[in-house]
Amino acid sequence: MAKILMKGNEAIAAAAIKAGCIYFFGYPITPQNELPEFMARELPRIGGVFVQAESEVAAINMVYGAAGTGKRAMTSSSSPGIALKQEGISYIAGAELPCVIVNISRGGPGLGGIQPSQADYFMSTRGGGNGDYRHLVYAPASLQEAVDLTMEAFEVADYYRNPVMVVGDGMIGQMMEPIEFKEIRKRDVSSEDWGTTGTKSVRKPNVINSLVLDPAELERHNIKLDQKYKEMEANEVRYEMYKMEDAEVVLVAYGTTARIVKNAVDVLEKEGIKAGLIRPITLWPFPNKAFNEIPQGTKALLTVEMSMGQMIDDVKIANEGKLPVHFYGRAGGMIPTPEAVVEKVKTILGGER
CATH class of the missing domain: 3.40.50.920 (Rossmann fold)
Known part of the structure; x- marks a missing residue:
């Protein structure tokens, strides 16, 4: 297959679509704007949905709702925007829903600047949202790896029913390199048992929620989530x-x-x-x-x-x-x-x- 010269943000967006993403919710912020721009143009052509939300907070909660249908959904932003999404990411992890979140990082703290930075490491790996939750974080070093890991992220998210984050600094988003779209390992997963797809009188309704008021039940839920995170630690570590x-x-x-x-x-x-x-x-x-x-x-x-x-x-x-x-x-x-x-x-x- 011939390689294609693409800008990073657009390559990541194209990889997401090839991975089966049909819902994208976002809000403009530099240096990731070409990613939602690409999605706005391309998703409607395949019957997908692009929504520019009124805020980053709204965007991540739209992802929450769309992911509950069992379809592949994602959002992207840059540093301050990801900070605003942290509560929603915690809700999604608590509700055990799959989604992909892309952070094309910029300098900070605060509004900072639009140049490349890796100062979102704490926010990405520790999570700014509340509670005991984790999500896998990929850090590509090239556009080819960004494409490969974005496609992999959807498989991993579905497999664990958990958010997955792809973190690249502004250079990943803005530079151009030749890339190709490779076949990736498919994981045997299905949303039939938990997705809100309509019962049609053949099963009981699925309820998706992160609110658990009984402390003993909430502890059991946290222990269940922790076991899932330990499985990630055992099976998903990648390094060079x-x-x-x-x-x-x-x-x-x-x-x-x-x-x-x-x-x-x-x-x-x-x-x-x-x-x-x-x-x-x-x-x-x-x-x-x-x-x-x-x-x-x-x-x-x-x-x-x-x-x-x-x-x-x-x-x-x-x-x-x-x-x-x-x-x-x-x-x-x-x-x-x-x-x-x-x-x-x-x-x-x-x-x-």
Whole structure:
């Protein structure tokens, strides 16, 4: 199949449609606007529905309603917009409904700016909504991976009856790369047992709700959800290892920052310094087991992010105190350079070589 040159936002939207998404609800915010624009044009052509809601809060609650029909639904936004959707995401997780949420992140806090950022890590992996809930978080590093993971996200969401988030910084949304639409692994799922599809006198009505007033019953519900999240942790972790053999320093980075770090690793190799990369593809569940594969001779870890260091807590947890953990980051829409990462590695090794 020939590859197609597409902008990231449009490629993600096209992937969602190919995955069977027929409902999209959103609200404009830069730098993800091409995604709902694409959906507004293309969904009606296949009999789908696009609605520009009056707010991000309204959009996520429309997703809640549409997902209850058992059909594939999604929304997208950028950082402040995702923040407004957090309560609705908690409701959807509590009601055990599948949906896909795309966050093309921008700098913050507050309204911030429209440049690329990874400062939504806490919000994405911990969730800003109330209660004990989790959702899987994919972090693509290329447009091809964004397409693949978006299509996978719908399968995973349906399988677990749970929201799935795809997080890309503004570069993922705005840059152009060649992509192809591949066949993905289908999961054996059906909404017949829980969807509000009309009974036609052949079954009892399905009730979808996240309100549970009896505390004992609510505890049982939370335990049930927790078991589902543990299944995700056991089966859905994704990560990449790059040039880890005999690495003196192991760098940890995700998304487009990982591409920059790969360049730095290659430069260091040419200069006789062995460095490797652990790239989380799922931010949650975090790939803790990848850190068990770190070579014995490694002297330090370096976390590189487009933030003030939000992933470093997960790196420290996964590291279990075995190695010193350092950090290099840029914030507010500033992007790390391979040269700066190389210099940071050299500084770390300066007293140890």
